[in-house]
Amino acid sequence: MxxxxxxxxxxxxxxxxxxxxxxxxxxxxxxxxxxxxxxxxxxxxxxxxxxxxxxxxxxxxxxxxxxxxxxxxxxxxxxxxxxxxxxxxxxxxxxxxxxxxxxxxxxxxxxxxxxxxxxxxxxxxxxxxxxxxxxxxxxxxxxxxxxxxxxxxxxxxxxxxxxxxxxxxxxxxLPKREMRAGYAEVIKYGTLGDAEFFAWCEEHGAEMLAGDRVRQERAVTASVEAKARIVAEDERETTGKRALLNLGHTFGHALEAETGFSDRLLHGEAVALGMVLAARYSARRGYISDADAERVASAIAASGLPSEIAALGLDADGKALAAHMLHDKKMDAGTLPFVLLAAIGQAFLDKDVSLDDVARFLDEELQRA
Missing domain, CATH: 3.40.50.1970 (Rossmann fold)
Structure with missing residues (x-):
């Protein structure tokens, strides 16, 4: 134990x-x-x-x-x-x-x-x-x-x-779909703050999902250790440190809202899609390479999680999805900080993001084949 x-x-x-x-x-x-x-x-x-x-x-x-x-x-x-x-x-x-x-x-x-x-x-x-x-x-x-x-x-x-x-x-x-949804949060900890753990997920994620108890204990323990460190530093999300745990959530919550917070898209699946979008938007803004963004997308897709929002068949455009973000809890003085990536394993808060640009980006993603 x-x-x-x-x-x-x-x-x-x-x-x-x-x-x-x-x-x-x-x-x-x-x-x-x-x-x-x-x-x-x-x-x-x-x-x-x-x-x-x-x-x-x-x-x-x-x-x-x-x-x-x-x-x-x-x-x-x-x-x-x-x-x-x-x-x-x-x-x-x-x-x-x-x-x-x-x-x-x-x-x-x-x-x-x-x-x-x-x-x-x-x-x-x-x-x-x-x-x-x-x-x-x-x-x-x-x-x-x-x-x-x-x-x-x-x-x-x-x-x-x-x-x-x-x-x-x-x-x-646990049903397999629920296991995969939970695994999205495991990948998140590597993506936002631990490049070595991200690589571990790429190598051992399938074994963990298949029921390997040793891999499961490692995945849960490493994830909890990462979260415990951040919570101890910023319990009430006042310094920006804990906000990094929201990687994928701003995009993900918008997708959940558009699908009615239903079983059509589980929370973990929304976070997985949100991380793909955060990585690609980070590349769009020049923070990471397109190759690194697609590495995140590939790691998520390899686990059986959704990695393309076009596959959801949403009856919404980028502007409608971005509008859901106005209710995000991170809104501060009318602006919405986004958790983006400076590298795999290095997330940061970008406080200079235009929701109009996010809407245009989402329109492009909705058309991605």
């Missing part, structure tokens, strides 16, 4: 990566589970595979698991979803010193974490991420949120978990 500390003053916690962590849940959580009742939020897909094993582990240790099972998908991350979770937690008599358990992917972690942040002005919570995307990205760093009609994750709070247990066994029940 790998243990990665997230070093935040007064709120430090561990991310543990390995196999058998869910089966060993009571011992892993220790005194965080201070009462007999343990409130757990999950979704129907995850419950089908993991509700019984988690319940058995807790019951064997003298705990009583209490379950809220939600419908799967982004549709749960709404005001109505938040109300349902908080009302249930209040009915379960959750106290400020208790820890709510989030068992699932990014949607469950985001929603449960946000509920924990506002319930009685702040309760603790434990992340049990069951998707690759959640294990390497959304479960670490304390960003919690819900979606609104204006865009994704626009209502939320920074609320750090008390513990993250990334059980690699959970990946065995």
């Amino acid at each position: 790998a243990v990665i500390p997230v070093a935040l003053a007064g709120r430090a916690y561990e991310v543990r990566v390995g196999s058998g962590l869910l089966a060993d849940l009571p011992a892993q959580c220790g005194p965080l589970l201070r009462k007999e009742r343990v409130p757990i939020v999950t979704d129907a897909n995850v419950a089908r595979h993991w509700q019984e094993p988690v319940a058995q582990a807790l019951l064997a240790a003298g705990h009583e698991p209490r379950w809220l099972v939600l419908d799967p998908g982004e549709g749960a991350k709404t005001w109505q979803g938040l109300e349902r979770v908080t009302d249930w937690l209040l009915a379960e008599e959750v106290e400020r010193g208790d820890h709510i358990v989030a068992l699932g992917g990014g949607v469950i972690g985001d929603l449960t974490g946000f509920a924990a942040s506002v319930l009685k002005r702040g309760c603790g919570f434990i992340q049990l991420p069951t998707t690759l995307l959640a294990q390497v990205d959304s479960s670490v760093g304390g960003k919690t949120a819900i979606n609104t009609a204006a865009g994704k994750n626009l209502i939320g709070a920074f609320h750090q978990p008390a513990l993250v247990l990334a059980d690699l066994d959970a990946l065995t029940t």
Whole structure:
């Protein structure tokens, strides 16, 4: 088992990566589970595979698991979803010193974490991420949120978990499409800040996706270590350092918005396409070579992820896609910084990007064969 500390003053916690962590849940959580009742939020897909094993582990240790099972998908991350979770937690008599358990992917972690942040002005919570995307990205760093009609994750709070247990066994029940979507975030860490890890992904990504447990532990651990370093330096995204983690997200969120935040385009798939666009736009602006931009695109395509937005068949032009970006959380004084590449493994914030130019670029990409 790998243990990665997230070093935040007064709120430090561990991310543990390995196999058998869910089966060993009571011992892993220790005194965080201070009462007999343990409130757990999950979704129907995850419950089908993991509700019984988690319940058995807790019951064997003298705990009583209490379950809220939600419908799967982004549709749960709404005001109505938040109300349902908080009302249930209040009915379960959750106290400020208790820890709510989030068992699932990014949607469950985001929603449960946000509920924990506002319930009685702040309760603790434990992340049990069951998707690759959640294990390497959304479960670490304390960003919690819900979606609104204006865009994704626009209502939320920074609320750090008390513990993250990334059980690699959970990946065995993950559909292949979801595994690939999570892998987009793995590639992201190499692309934005570690050229050697990017090369490792090019060489070993297929083995990791095929189920090689050694490769999976390396991918998750390296990704979490990278994110933990950045979060420790810039927890609330005030210096620009943490904003680099949004590589691919500005383009990606626009594509998600255009496809209705639906299963037509999963978040990881949108990030993958967004990274291709960020790399090509970086080349357009002369920051990297066309060859390096296509190396990013090739690494993404080789993993089975979408790498061309033309293949989406969108009924939109570049101007319409760029308009979605006006709701981006990085907007500052009317301008939108873009995370671009100075090299593979070296991302930076470009604060001098014209959305009109982005629209023209996207029109060209929509026509790319």
